[in-house]
Amino acid sequence: MHTQENLMSILTQIENDILQEMLQRRPDLTEAVPALLQLHEALVTSYDSGGKLLLCGNGGSHADAVHIAGELAKSFERLRPVPDDFRQKLGGLPFGDDLANHLEVGLPAIALGVGGALKTAIENDSPMRDIAFAQEAYSLIKKEDVLLGISTSGNADNCLMALSVAKASGAVAVSLTGPVGGKMAAFADVAIKAPGNSVKVIQEAHLVLYHTTCALIEAHYFENKR
Template sequence: MEPVLEQMIRKYPEMEICLPDIGMAVELLHRTYANGGKVLVCGNGGSASDSEHIVGELMKGFMLRRPVNDSVRTRLNEAFPENGNYLADHLQGALPAISLVSQSALATAFINDVEPDMVFAQQVFGYVNEGDAVIGLSTSGNSKNVLHALQVAKAMGAHAIGLTGRSGGLMNGVCDTVIRVPYDSTPDIQERHLPVYHAICMMLEEAFFTS
Protein backbone atom coordinates (compact mmCIF):
# COMPACT_ATOMS: atom_id res chain seq x y z
CA MET A 1 0.00 0.00 0.00
CA GLU A 2 1.20 3.53 -0.74
CA PRO A 3 2.52 5.31 2.41
CA VAL A 4 0.02 8.12 1.84
CA LEU A 5 -2.84 5.63 1.92
CA GLU A 6 -1.42 3.86 4.97
CA GLN A 7 -1.44 7.19 6.79
CA MET A 8 -5.01 7.87 5.72
CA ILE A 9 -6.19 4.44 6.92
CA ARG A 10 -4.49 4.92 10.30
CA LYS A 11 -6.58 8.06 10.79
CA TYR A 12 -9.74 6.76 9.12
CA PRO A 13 -9.71 2.94 9.36
CA GLU A 14 -13.27 2.69 8.05
CA MET A 15 -12.01 4.05 4.72
CA GLU A 16 -10.11 0.87 3.86
CA ILE A 17 -13.12 -0.26 1.83
CA CYS A 18 -12.46 2.65 -0.55
CA LEU A 19 -8.85 1.72 -1.38
CA PRO A 20 -9.50 -0.12 -4.68
CA ASP A 21 -11.52 2.79 -6.08
CA ILE A 22 -9.01 5.35 -4.83
CA GLY A 23 -6.30 3.35 -6.59
CA MET A 24 -8.30 3.33 -9.81
CA ALA A 25 -8.89 7.08 -9.57
CA VAL A 26 -5.16 7.72 -9.14
CA GLU A 27 -4.41 5.45 -12.11
CA LEU A 28 -6.87 7.29 -14.37
CA LEU A 29 -5.65 10.72 -13.28
CA HIS A 30 -2.02 9.69 -13.69
CA ARG A 31 -2.84 8.52 -17.22
CA THR A 32 -4.55 11.83 -17.95
CA TYR A 33 -1.57 13.89 -16.83
CA ALA A 34 1.04 11.61 -18.39
CA ASN A 35 -0.69 12.14 -21.74
CA GLY A 36 -0.77 15.92 -21.39
CA GLY A 37 -4.41 16.19 -20.33
CA LYS A 38 -6.27 18.17 -17.70
CA VAL A 39 -8.82 17.60 -14.95
CA LEU A 40 -12.19 19.31 -14.53
CA VAL A 41 -13.93 19.28 -11.14
CA CYS A 42 -17.52 20.07 -10.10
CA GLY A 43 -19.94 19.78 -7.20
CA ASN A 44 -22.63 21.69 -5.30
CA GLY A 45 -22.58 23.45 -1.94
CA GLY A 46 -19.84 22.02 0.26
CA SER A 47 -18.79 19.87 -2.68
CA ALA A 48 -18.31 23.06 -4.70
CA SER A 49 -15.83 24.18 -2.05
CA ASP A 50 -14.15 20.79 -2.31
CA SER A 51 -13.88 21.29 -6.07
CA GLU A 52 -11.96 24.51 -5.50
CA HIS A 53 -9.83 22.82 -2.85
CA ILE A 54 -8.84 19.98 -5.19
CA VAL A 55 -7.78 22.42 -7.90
CA GLY A 56 -5.73 24.37 -5.36
CA GLU A 57 -3.74 21.27 -4.43
CA LEU A 58 -3.13 20.23 -8.05
CA MET A 59 -2.18 23.56 -9.58
CA LYS A 60 0.66 24.48 -7.20
CA GLY A 61 3.02 22.90 -4.72
CA PHE A 62 1.12 20.92 -2.07
CA MET A 63 3.47 18.75 -0.01
CA LEU A 64 6.51 19.05 -2.29
CA ARG A 65 8.45 21.86 -3.93
CA ARG A 66 7.80 22.00 -7.66
CA PRO A 67 10.58 24.09 -9.23
CA VAL A 68 10.36 24.66 -12.96
CA ASN A 69 12.86 22.76 -15.07
CA ASP A 70 15.90 24.24 -16.80
CA SER A 71 14.13 24.34 -20.15
CA VAL A 72 11.40 26.60 -18.76
CA ARG A 73 13.97 28.80 -17.04
CA THR A 74 15.93 29.16 -20.28
CA ARG A 75 12.83 30.12 -22.26
CA LEU A 76 11.84 32.72 -19.68
CA ASN A 77 15.34 34.24 -19.67
CA GLU A 78 15.49 34.32 -23.45
CA ALA A 79 12.13 36.06 -23.65
CA PHE A 80 12.67 38.43 -20.70
CA PRO A 81 16.36 38.67 -19.71
CA GLU A 82 15.69 41.40 -17.16
CA ASN A 83 13.44 39.26 -14.96
CA GLY A 84 13.44 35.75 -16.38
CA ASN A 85 15.04 34.31 -13.26
CA TYR A 86 12.48 36.03 -11.04
CA LEU A 87 9.67 34.48 -13.07
CA ALA A 88 11.32 31.06 -12.95
CA ASP A 89 12.00 31.28 -9.22
CA HIS A 90 8.37 32.05 -8.44
CA LEU A 91 6.60 29.61 -10.74
CA GLN A 92 5.71 26.11 -9.61
CA GLY A 93 5.00 22.96 -11.57
CA ALA A 94 1.27 22.50 -12.13
CA LEU A 95 -1.05 19.59 -12.74
CA PRO A 96 -3.64 21.34 -14.94
CA ALA A 97 -7.06 21.47 -13.29
CA ILE A 98 -10.12 23.68 -13.63
CA SER A 99 -12.95 24.12 -11.13
CA LEU A 100 -16.28 24.47 -12.91
CA VAL A 101 -18.06 26.02 -9.93
CA SER A 102 -16.56 29.52 -9.89
CA GLN A 103 -17.33 30.82 -13.38
CA SER A 104 -20.23 32.98 -12.29
CA ALA A 105 -20.95 34.92 -15.49
CA LEU A 106 -21.11 31.80 -17.64
CA ALA A 107 -22.98 29.81 -14.99
CA THR A 108 -25.67 32.40 -14.33
CA ALA A 109 -26.15 33.08 -18.04
CA PHE A 110 -26.53 29.40 -18.84
CA ILE A 111 -28.80 28.75 -15.84
CA ASN A 112 -31.02 31.65 -16.91
CA ASP A 113 -30.98 31.10 -20.66
CA VAL A 114 -30.86 27.32 -21.07
CA GLU A 115 -31.18 24.70 -18.27
CA PRO A 116 -29.82 24.89 -14.70
CA ASP A 117 -29.01 21.19 -14.52
CA MET A 118 -26.82 21.42 -17.65
CA VAL A 119 -24.46 24.16 -16.47
CA PHE A 120 -21.52 21.85 -15.65
CA ALA A 121 -22.22 19.72 -18.72
CA GLN A 122 -21.87 22.80 -20.93
CA GLN A 123 -18.51 23.61 -19.38
CA VAL A 124 -17.33 20.04 -19.80
CA PHE A 125 -18.42 20.12 -23.44
CA GLY A 126 -16.47 23.33 -23.99
CA TYR A 127 -13.30 22.32 -22.18
CA VAL A 128 -12.87 18.57 -22.36
CA ASN A 129 -10.65 16.64 -24.74
CA GLU A 130 -10.43 12.90 -25.16
CA GLY A 131 -8.28 11.47 -22.38
CA ASP A 132 -9.00 14.29 -19.92
CA ALA A 133 -10.70 13.50 -16.61
CA VAL A 134 -13.77 14.90 -14.86
CA ILE A 135 -14.20 14.55 -11.10
CA GLY A 136 -17.75 14.94 -9.84
CA LEU A 137 -18.58 15.27 -6.15
CA SER A 138 -22.10 14.52 -4.89
CA THR A 139 -22.90 13.19 -1.43
CA SER A 140 -25.99 11.42 -2.78
CA GLY A 141 -24.49 10.44 -6.11
CA ASN A 142 -27.68 11.77 -7.72
CA SER A 143 -27.02 15.49 -8.34
CA LYS A 144 -28.37 16.05 -11.84
CA ASN A 145 -25.94 18.79 -12.85
CA VAL A 146 -22.97 16.64 -11.79
CA LEU A 147 -24.36 13.51 -13.44
CA HIS A 148 -24.94 15.33 -16.72
CA ALA A 149 -21.37 16.63 -16.64
CA LEU A 150 -20.04 13.10 -16.12
CA GLN A 151 -22.23 11.74 -18.91
CA VAL A 152 -20.91 14.34 -21.36
CA ALA A 153 -17.37 13.54 -20.22
CA LYS A 154 -17.82 9.84 -20.95
CA ALA A 155 -19.41 10.52 -24.33
CA MET A 156 -16.46 12.74 -25.28
CA GLY A 157 -13.88 10.10 -24.34
CA ALA A 158 -12.83 11.48 -20.96
CA HIS A 159 -12.44 9.58 -17.69
CA ALA A 160 -15.29 10.04 -15.18
CA ILE A 161 -14.52 9.82 -11.45
CA GLY A 162 -17.13 10.16 -8.71
CA LEU A 163 -16.84 10.94 -5.01
CA THR A 164 -20.02 10.18 -3.10
CA GLY A 165 -21.52 8.38 -0.10
CA ARG A 166 -22.26 4.78 0.76
CA SER A 167 -24.72 3.93 -2.02
CA GLY A 168 -23.04 5.75 -4.91
CA GLY A 169 -26.44 6.62 -6.31
CA LEU A 170 -26.78 7.07 -10.05
CA MET A 171 -23.05 7.75 -10.33
CA ASN A 172 -22.52 3.99 -10.22
CA GLY A 173 -23.84 3.67 -13.75
CA VAL A 174 -21.91 6.60 -15.18
CA CYS A 175 -18.37 6.72 -13.79
CA ASP A 176 -15.24 4.70 -14.50
CA THR A 177 -14.76 4.55 -10.74
CA VAL A 178 -16.83 5.79 -7.80
CA ILE A 179 -15.21 6.38 -4.42
CA ARG A 180 -18.06 5.66 -2.00
CA VAL A 181 -17.17 6.67 1.54
CA PRO A 182 -19.07 4.46 4.02
CA TYR A 183 -21.43 7.09 5.43
CA ASP A 184 -24.95 8.29 4.73
CA SER A 185 -25.26 11.82 6.13
CA THR A 186 -23.94 14.77 4.14
CA PRO A 187 -21.57 16.14 6.84
CA ASP A 188 -20.05 12.71 7.46
CA ILE A 189 -19.55 12.10 3.75
CA GLN A 190 -17.97 15.50 3.12
CA GLU A 191 -15.63 15.09 6.09
CA ARG A 192 -14.28 11.86 4.53
CA HIS A 193 -14.03 13.24 1.03
CA LEU A 194 -11.29 15.60 2.20
CA PRO A 195 -8.75 12.92 3.25
CA VAL A 196 -9.56 10.99 0.07
CA TYR A 197 -8.76 13.82 -2.32
CA HIS A 198 -5.81 14.94 -0.22
CA ALA A 199 -4.35 11.44 -0.60
CA ILE A 200 -5.03 11.43 -4.34
CA CYS A 201 -3.37 14.83 -4.79
CA MET A 202 -0.34 13.77 -2.73
CA MET A 203 0.16 10.60 -4.77
CA LEU A 204 -0.09 12.47 -8.06
CA GLU A 205 2.34 15.11 -6.82
CA GLU A 206 4.83 12.44 -5.78
CA ALA A 207 4.48 10.73 -9.16
CA PHE A 208 5.19 13.84 -11.21
CA PHE A 209 7.40 16.00 -9.03
CA THR A 210 9.72 13.64 -7.16
CA SER A 211 13.15 13.86 -8.77
Protein backbone atom coordinates in the same frame (compact mmCIF):
# COMPACT_ATOMS: atom_id res chain seq x y z
CA MET B 1 -8.08 -0.80 -15.48
CA HIS B 2 -5.77 -2.87 -13.30
CA THR B 3 -6.81 -4.83 -10.23
CA GLN B 4 -6.10 -3.40 -6.77
CA GLU B 5 -3.21 -5.85 -6.32
CA ASN B 6 -1.61 -4.77 -9.61
CA LEU B 7 -2.05 -1.11 -8.78
CA MET B 8 -0.56 -1.54 -5.31
CA SER B 9 2.45 -3.27 -6.84
CA ILE B 10 3.24 -0.38 -9.19
CA LEU B 11 2.99 2.34 -6.55
CA THR B 12 6.33 3.84 -5.58
CA GLN B 13 7.41 3.40 -1.97
CA ILE B 14 6.56 7.04 -1.31
CA GLU B 15 3.08 6.63 -2.80
CA ASN B 16 2.50 3.45 -0.81
CA ASP B 17 3.58 5.23 2.39
CA ILE B 18 1.06 7.99 1.69
CA LEU B 19 -1.72 5.45 1.25
CA GLN B 20 -0.77 3.51 4.38
CA GLU B 21 -0.64 6.72 6.42
CA MET B 22 -4.22 7.48 5.37
CA LEU B 23 -5.36 4.00 6.35
CA GLN B 24 -3.67 4.23 9.73
CA ARG B 25 -5.59 7.42 10.46
CA ARG B 26 -8.82 6.35 8.79
CA PRO B 27 -9.14 2.55 8.62
CA ASP B 28 -12.82 3.06 7.81
CA LEU B 29 -11.73 4.22 4.34
CA THR B 30 -10.25 0.82 3.42
CA GLU B 31 -13.16 -0.09 1.14
CA ALA B 32 -12.59 3.08 -0.89
CA VAL B 33 -8.96 2.19 -1.67
CA PRO B 34 -9.53 0.14 -4.88
CA ALA B 35 -11.48 2.98 -6.51
CA LEU B 36 -9.02 5.56 -5.16
CA LEU B 37 -6.20 3.68 -6.86
CA GLN B 38 -8.19 3.54 -10.09
CA LEU B 39 -8.56 7.32 -9.94
CA HIS B 40 -4.81 7.61 -9.36
CA GLU B 41 -4.13 5.44 -12.40
CA ALA B 42 -6.55 7.50 -14.50
CA LEU B 43 -4.89 10.76 -13.44
CA VAL B 44 -1.40 9.47 -14.23
CA THR B 45 -2.58 8.34 -17.67
CA SER B 46 -4.31 11.68 -18.22
CA TYR B 47 -1.40 13.87 -17.18
CA ASP B 48 1.10 11.73 -19.11
CA SER B 49 -1.08 12.30 -22.20
CA GLY B 50 -1.38 16.07 -21.75
CA GLY B 51 -4.83 15.88 -20.18
CA LYS B 52 -6.37 17.61 -17.20
CA LEU B 53 -8.79 17.09 -14.35
CA LEU B 54 -12.23 18.72 -14.42
CA LEU B 55 -14.27 18.84 -11.21
CA CYS B 56 -17.83 19.69 -10.24
CA GLY B 57 -20.06 19.70 -7.19
CA ASN B 58 -22.71 21.73 -5.39
CA GLY B 59 -22.45 23.70 -2.16
CA GLY B 60 -19.80 22.14 0.07
CA SER B 61 -18.90 19.76 -2.74
CA HIS B 62 -18.32 22.76 -5.02
CA ALA B 63 -15.96 24.13 -2.38
CA ASP B 64 -14.22 20.74 -2.38
CA ALA B 65 -13.86 20.91 -6.18
CA VAL B 66 -12.22 24.33 -5.92
CA HIS B 67 -10.03 23.05 -3.07
CA ILE B 68 -8.76 20.11 -5.13
CA ALA B 69 -7.99 22.32 -8.13
CA GLY B 70 -6.01 24.63 -5.87
CA GLU B 71 -3.96 21.82 -4.35
CA LEU B 72 -3.00 20.51 -7.79
CA ALA B 73 -2.22 23.83 -9.49
CA LYS B 74 0.74 24.54 -7.19
CA SER B 75 2.87 22.81 -4.57
CA PHE B 76 0.85 20.75 -2.09
CA GLU B 77 3.52 18.91 -0.08
CA ARG B 78 6.44 18.74 -2.50
CA LEU B 79 8.80 21.05 -4.35
CA ARG B 80 7.83 21.60 -7.98
CA PRO B 81 10.62 23.62 -9.62
CA VAL B 82 10.14 24.69 -13.21
CA PRO B 83 12.16 22.63 -15.72
CA ASP B 84 15.47 23.98 -16.95
CA ASP B 85 14.27 24.62 -20.51
CA PHE B 86 11.44 26.85 -19.28
CA ARG B 87 13.78 28.58 -16.85
CA GLN B 88 16.05 29.43 -19.78
CA LYS B 89 13.14 30.78 -21.82
CA LEU B 90 12.27 33.14 -18.98
CA GLY B 91 15.80 34.56 -19.04
CA GLY B 92 15.85 38.19 -20.17
CA LEU B 93 12.07 38.57 -19.94
CA PRO B 94 10.39 40.97 -17.48
CA PHE B 95 10.60 39.44 -13.98
CA GLY B 96 12.15 36.39 -15.65
CA ASP B 97 14.69 35.52 -12.95
CA ASP B 98 12.17 35.90 -10.13
CA LEU B 99 9.58 33.87 -12.01
CA ALA B 100 12.10 31.12 -12.68
CA ASN B 101 12.86 30.90 -8.97
CA HIS B 102 9.31 31.10 -7.64
CA LEU B 103 6.95 29.54 -10.19
CA GLU B 104 5.88 25.97 -9.45
CA VAL B 105 4.86 23.27 -11.94
CA GLY B 106 1.10 22.85 -11.87
CA LEU B 107 -1.00 19.76 -12.52
CA PRO B 108 -3.88 21.11 -14.63
CA ALA B 109 -7.22 21.04 -12.80
CA ILE B 110 -10.34 23.15 -13.35
CA ALA B 111 -13.35 23.44 -11.06
CA LEU B 112 -16.49 23.96 -13.14
CA GLY B 113 -18.94 26.67 -12.12
CA VAL B 114 -16.37 29.09 -10.70
CA GLY B 115 -16.96 31.67 -13.43
CA GLY B 116 -20.19 33.29 -12.34
CA ALA B 117 -20.77 35.14 -15.61
CA LEU B 118 -20.64 31.93 -17.66
CA LYS B 119 -22.70 29.91 -15.18
CA THR B 120 -25.48 32.49 -14.93
CA ALA B 121 -25.49 33.04 -18.71
CA ILE B 122 -26.02 29.33 -19.29
CA GLU B 123 -28.70 29.12 -16.61
CA ASN B 124 -30.48 32.16 -18.03
CA ASP B 125 -30.26 31.22 -21.70
CA SER B 126 -30.76 27.45 -21.72
CA PRO B 127 -34.27 26.00 -21.44
CA MET B 128 -32.75 22.88 -19.84
CA ARG B 129 -32.43 23.00 -16.07
CA ASP B 130 -29.09 22.12 -14.41
CA ILE B 131 -27.10 22.08 -17.66
CA ALA B 132 -24.39 24.59 -16.64
CA PHE B 133 -21.71 22.07 -15.59
CA ALA B 134 -22.34 19.97 -18.70
CA GLN B 135 -22.10 22.97 -21.03
CA GLU B 136 -18.86 24.20 -19.47
CA ALA B 137 -17.43 20.67 -19.49
CA TYR B 138 -18.34 20.27 -23.16
CA SER B 139 -16.41 23.45 -24.01
CA LEU B 140 -13.27 22.24 -22.23
CA ILE B 141 -13.10 18.45 -22.22
CA LYS B 142 -11.05 16.13 -24.42
CA LYS B 143 -10.60 12.39 -24.43
CA GLU B 144 -7.38 12.54 -22.42
CA ASP B 145 -9.15 14.16 -19.46
CA VAL B 146 -10.70 12.97 -16.22
CA LEU B 147 -13.92 14.46 -14.85
CA LEU B 148 -14.64 14.07 -11.13
CA GLY B 149 -18.19 14.73 -9.93
CA ILE B 150 -18.63 15.16 -6.16
CA SER B 151 -21.96 14.61 -4.40
CA THR B 152 -22.67 13.17 -0.96
CA SER B 153 -25.95 11.67 -2.22
CA GLY B 154 -24.64 10.71 -5.64
CA ASN B 155 -27.85 12.05 -7.18
CA ALA B 156 -26.88 15.56 -8.27
CA ASP B 157 -28.37 15.85 -11.77
CA ASN B 158 -26.01 18.63 -12.87
CA CYS B 159 -23.00 16.48 -11.94
CA LEU B 160 -24.52 13.44 -13.67
CA MET B 161 -24.97 15.51 -16.83
CA ALA B 162 -21.29 16.50 -16.70
CA LEU B 163 -20.33 12.84 -16.30
CA SER B 164 -22.41 12.06 -19.41
CA VAL B 165 -20.45 14.66 -21.36
CA ALA B 166 -17.21 13.11 -20.10
CA LYS B 167 -18.20 9.62 -21.24
CA ALA B 168 -19.41 10.86 -24.62
CA SER B 169 -16.06 12.61 -25.07
CA GLY B 170 -14.06 9.49 -24.27
CA ALA B 171 -12.80 10.93 -20.97
CA VAL B 172 -12.83 9.03 -17.66
CA ALA B 173 -15.94 9.73 -15.56
CA VAL B 174 -15.36 9.49 -11.79
CA SER B 175 -17.81 9.94 -8.92
CA LEU B 176 -17.01 10.74 -5.29
CA THR B 177 -20.12 10.10 -3.20
CA GLY B 178 -21.44 8.78 0.08
CA PRO B 179 -21.86 5.06 0.84
CA VAL B 180 -25.00 4.59 -1.25
CA GLY B 181 -23.47 6.06 -4.39
CA GLY B 182 -26.70 6.98 -6.13
CA LYS B 183 -27.10 7.50 -9.86
CA MET B 184 -23.61 8.90 -10.26
CA ALA B 185 -21.83 5.85 -8.85
CA ALA B 186 -23.96 3.53 -10.97
CA PHE B 187 -22.96 5.45 -14.10
CA ALA B 188 -19.32 6.38 -13.45
CA ASP B 189 -16.27 4.54 -14.79
CA VAL B 190 -14.76 4.85 -11.31
CA ALA B 191 -17.01 5.15 -8.25
CA ILE B 192 -15.41 6.21 -4.97
CA LYS B 193 -17.80 5.78 -2.04
CA ALA B 194 -17.05 7.38 1.32
CA PRO B 195 -18.56 6.12 4.57
CA GLY B 196 -20.85 8.25 6.69
CA ASN B 197 -24.44 8.60 7.86
CA SER B 198 -24.75 12.37 7.41
CA VAL B 199 -23.64 15.00 4.92
CA LYS B 200 -20.99 16.48 7.20
CA VAL B 201 -19.47 13.08 8.04
CA ILE B 202 -19.34 12.09 4.37
CA GLN B 203 -17.74 15.43 3.47
CA GLU B 204 -15.11 14.94 6.18
CA ALA B 205 -14.26 11.57 4.60
CA HIS B 206 -14.17 13.20 1.16
CA LEU B 207 -11.53 15.63 2.42
CA VAL B 208 -9.24 12.80 3.54
CA LEU B 209 -9.75 10.91 0.28
CA TYR B 210 -9.05 13.83 -2.02
CA HIS B 211 -6.10 15.08 0.03
CA THR B 212 -4.66 11.58 -0.32
CA THR B 213 -5.33 11.67 -4.06
CA CYS B 214 -3.54 15.02 -4.35
CA ALA B 215 -0.61 13.70 -2.32
CA LEU B 216 -0.38 10.52 -4.41
CA ILE B 217 -0.41 12.23 -7.79
CA GLU B 218 2.05 14.88 -6.63
CA ALA B 219 4.43 12.23 -5.26
CA HIS B 220 4.24 10.42 -8.61
CA TYR B 221 5.77 13.41 -10.40
CA PHE B 222 7.76 15.24 -7.72
CA GLU B 223 10.18 13.62 -5.29
CA ASN B 224 11.39 16.19 -2.76
CA LYS B 225 9.24 17.40 0.10
CA ARG B 226 9.23 21.11 0.76
